[in-house]
Amino acid sequence: MCRNIKTLFNFEPPATELEIRDASLQFVRKLSGFTVPSKANEAAFERAVAEVAASARTLIDSLVTTAQPRDREVEAAKARARSAERFGT
Numbered sequence: 001m002c003r004n005i006k007t008l009f010n011f012e013p014p015a016t017e018l019e020i021r022d023a024s025l026q027f028v029r030k031l032s033g034f035t036v037p038s039k040a041n042e043a044a045f046e047r048a049v050a051e052v053a054a055s056a057r058t059l060i061d062s063l064v065t066t067a068q069p070r071d072r073e074v075e076a077a078k079a080r081a082r083s084a085e086r087f088g089t
Helices: 017-032 039-062 072-087
Strands: none
Touching: 017 039
């Protein structure tokens, strides 16, 4: 779906409200087809972002796992390695 939306569950430290809002914004942008909505659609767009963010926070807070939390730095290093392999930087 949208490559900019990252997994936010089971990380140490936990996902911040800003990370959840950013993922929600990307999701709403993908669904609506707007990067920046018109003035006529701005209120609906922002309301959708807020509702998706609230639902995402509820989901993340209610999920359970026995797996160890992932380290953000380790995951970022893996992503950089995949990118270097793919794009040859």
